[in-house]
Amino acid sequence: xxxxxxxxxxxxxxxxxxxxxxxxxxxxxxxxxxxxxxxxxxxxxxxxxxxxxxxxxxxxxxxxxxxxxxxxxxxxxxxxxxxxxxxxxxxxxxxxxxxxxxxxxxxxxxxxxxxxx
Amino acid sequence: xxxxxxxxxxxxxxxxxxxxxxxxxxxxxxxxxxxxxxxxxxxxxxxxxxxxxxxxxxxxxxxxxxxxxxxxxxxxxxxxxxxxxxxxxxxxxxxxxxxxxxxxxxxxxxxx
Numbered sequence: 366x367x368x369x370x371x372x373x374x375x376x377x378x379x380x381x382x383x384x385x386x387x388x389x390x391x392x393x394x395x396x397x398x399x400x401x402x403x404x405x406x407x408x409x410x411x412x413x414x415x416x417x418x419x420x421x422x423x424x425x426x427x428x429x430x431x432x433x434x435x436x437x438x439x440x441x442x443x444x445x446x447x448x449x450x451x452x453x454x455x456x457x458x459x460x461x462x463x464x465x466x467x468x469x470x471x472x473x474x475x476x477x478x479x480x481x482x
Numbered sequence: 483x484x485x486x487x488x489x490x491x492x493x494x495x496x497x498x499x500x501x502x503x504x505x506x507x508x509x510x511x512x513x514x515x516x517x518x519x520x521x522x523x524x525x526x527x528x529x530x531x532x533x534x535x536x537x538x539x540x541x542x543x544x545x546x547x548x549x550x551x552x553x554x555x556x557x558x559x560x561x562x563x564x565x566x567x568x569x570x571x572x573x574x575x576x577x578x579x580x581x582x583x584x585x586x587x588x589x590x591x592x593x594x
Contacts, residue, residue, distance in 0.1 A: 367527075397580065403523075404593040408568065408586045456523055462580055469572070469580050473525035 368394050369461050371474035377477045378449055378481055386444045386477045388459030394439035395461035399471070400432075403456040415442040439464070484509045484573045488585035495559050495592050503567055503588045511571030513580060514545055516554050519566040519587070528554070528567075559592045565567040566590070 368391040378384050396417045401409040413434050414422040421434035427445060431453075433445040442461075446453050458476040476479055485508035495501055505516075516528040529536050529543040531552065536543055540559075545552040552569055566589050570582040 385502060386498070399581070408584045409525075409570075411581060411583075414581060458523070458525065460582075461524075468530055470515060470527065470530040471513075471580065471582060476523040478523070 367463060367466075367470075367472045368392055369459065369472050369474040371457075372476050373390055373477060373480040374427070374475060376480070378479070380450055380481055381448055383445055383447045384449055384479060386446075386457055386459075386479075388442045388444070388461070388474050390440045390461045390463075391474075393461075393463040394441060394465065395442075396464045398436060398442040398459055398461045400434065400442070400444050401425065401458045403458060403476075405456075409458060412444075449479070451481045454479055454481045484511065484571070484583050485582050486569065486571065486585035488567075488588050489520060490588060491586065493591070495590070496548045497559060497561060497592055497594050498555045499559050499592075500555070501559060501590070503569075505552045505554070505555070505569035505585055505588075507550040507571055510547065510549075510550055510574040510583075512574055513572040513582065514552055515582070516543055516552070517551050517570070518563075518566045519568060521565060525568070556590075559590075561592045561594055564590055564592045 372387045398415040400412045415436040417436045423429045436442040460471045460473045487506045515524040531545045533547040542555045566587040570584040
C-alpha cells in the first residue's frame with residue numbers, strides 16, 4: 366500500500382515550452398501533496414504544498430507563476446513548469462500523506478527528471 | 483526554520499560491516515522519517531519514528547525526541563545498501579501541512 370506514482374519519469378523539452386508533471390496517490394487519498402526539487406548530489410528542497418481544492422502554498426523564493434500547481438482531486442496533483450529554461454532542469458519529486466492514515470508518514474513518488482535544452 | 487544535520491556526510495564500508503548514521507535537529511520535531519534514495523532517485527521509506535526504537539531486518543532506528551536526535555543502524559551491510567540516506571522531520575512548533583525539512587544526507591558506499 367501507500368504508493369505514489371509520477372508521470373512522466375523523464376522529459377526533455379525545448380526552452381520556452383511548458384511541461385506538466387503528474388503526481389498520483391494510487392491506493393489512498395491525499396488532501397495535501399508536496400513538490401520538491403533536487404539538484405545533483407544535493408538534498409530535497411520543498412517547492413510548494415499542494416492543497417486539494419484550494420491554492421498551493423509556495424516556499425519563499427519559488428515563483429508561483431512559473432511553477433503552476435493544481436490539486437484537482439484527492440489523488441492527483443500536477444506541477445506545470447511554464448516557459449521552461451535550462452536552469453529549470455532538475456529532478457522533481459512529489460510526496461503525499463494518507464489523509465486516513467494513523468500517522469503523518471509521507472510517501473514519495475519516483476521522481477521526474479526534466480531536461481530543458 | 484529548523485536545521486537538520488546529518489553525519490557522516492560520506493561513509494565507505496566493506497560488505498558485512500555495521501554502521502551508524504546520525505541526524506541532529508536544531509529544534510524539537512515530530513513526523514521524523516528515514517529514507518533511502520536508490521540510484522534511480524526513488525525515496526524508499528525506511529522508518530517513521532517520532533520517538534523510540536524500531537527494527538526492520540538488518541536496519542533499526544532510534545529517536546530520542548527530548549535530545550533532538552535520531553540514529554539509523556545498518557548491520558551486516560550489503561552492496562545494495564549503497565545510496566543516500568536522508569532523515570527529515572517537521573518542527574513541533576509552528577508550521578503546518580506536515581512540511582518536512584530534510585538533512586543533506588549521508589552517501590553510503592558498500593564495497594564487495
